[in-house]
Amino acid sequence: MNKITGLILLSSLAVVPAAFSAPVGTLSVHILNQQTGLPSPQVAVILEKQQGDGWATLASGKTDDDGRIKSLFPQEQDMQPGVYKVTFKTGDYFNTQKLGSFFPEIPVLFTVSRTNEKLHIPLLLSQYGYSTYKGS
Template structure:
């Protein structure tokens, strides 16, 4: 299993947000470097943003979610063209970063 996973729930529909592009970045010397990308599956999840079994170096990371394309595909007007969530990796534990999404708001938390 990857040390990092994410999923998106469209709270306006009460359903997973499918086929959303997600990109992982790390902050390195004041510059965001792209590390990986994926697309949410039918359950709204991306489980393989980091190599299974490999440990992520400690540091500041962010996930970029391309929400505009998702809402346009669903014929929905949205206020946010994308969502970015920055977070620290500072242990070897599993990190799950969920996104609760609606056309005019979002929230997140550290999941398990």
């Protein structure tokens, strides 16, 4: 390697830390309707981070036709360790299907332990019950 190549390499490394941000798919969600066995499309989902005694909204979106949001966390920032909450607006989803539901929304609180830790939160949903877990 000559001096010019070495300088170019060193100068490019100087900007690498600024390039770190949450990779695509750092936080994904998926909703499956247990009653039908089908994905739940067009469900509004809100992502918040705990800030002291309150919550700061970071992002929101709607599930696609496969019941997924493949990348909910904003890609322009790092997902830092802390307590987060994903709220699934399930009441609105069931109302559009002209069905009642016991849960108007389902908040799922979780802890991020490493910066940009890849996380997946699946929700198995019915009108009167749900389950969730840490997916991969």
